[in-house]
Amino acid sequence: MAHHPTPVTGGCLCGRVRYQAEVFLHNGYICHCTICQRSTGQPAEITVLIKAGTLRYSGEEPKYFQSSPDGKRGFCAECGSRIVWQAIRAEDDWLTNVTVGSLDRPGEARMTGHICADTQLGWYDPCPELPKLVADEADLLIEALRAELRPEGV
Ligand SMILES: [Zn+2]
Numbered sequence: 001m002a003h004h005p006t007p008v009t010g011g012c013l014c015g016r017v018r019y020q021a022e023v024f025l026h027n028g029y030i031c032h033c034t035i036c037q038r039s040t041g042q043p044a045e046i047t048v049l050i051k052a053g054t055l056r057y058s059g060e061e062p063k064y065f066q067s068s069p070d071g072k073r074g075f076c077a078e079c080g081s082r083i084v085w086q087a088i089r090a091e092d093d094w095l096t097n098v099t100v101g102s103l104d105r106p107g108e109a110r111m112t113g114h115i116c117a118d119t120q121l122g123w124y125d126p127c128p129e130l131p132k133l134v135a136d137e138a139d140l141l142i143e144a145l146r147a148e149l150r151p152e153g154v
């Protein structure tokens, strides 16, 4: 599958946090892990990957909560909207992703698969035709994405 990044804009509910980025709009993932459930207050977090180094904020930057050694979750300090999962290490920036609902045109996104399907809630089953990876398989997915999306020489 060819992946071409698309320039997009997005932001939070109150408008203080606005961003622009090039994102892989047709490389969306539905993550059912318990951290994403808590962080969003929803059954899953649905995100699209950015092209490394292209995420820019206008206005205020998000406030962050570091949820793992690898990433921090950014949200608007005023209205609380979840905006971004930001890689901690610069060399992992190709894994940084934005929430699909923060996009100005979320309807243009397409989903690729499910992550952490072992903690998927039984009553929540969007896009059931897509591949479902369990938590232990996350490394496989990251390796596959690395081969597809990681920029040359990074
Ligand atoms: Zn806001």
Ligand SMILES: [Zn+2]
Residues within 6 Å of the ligand: 031, 032, 033, 034, 035, 036, 037, 045, 116
């Ligand atoms: Zn998750």
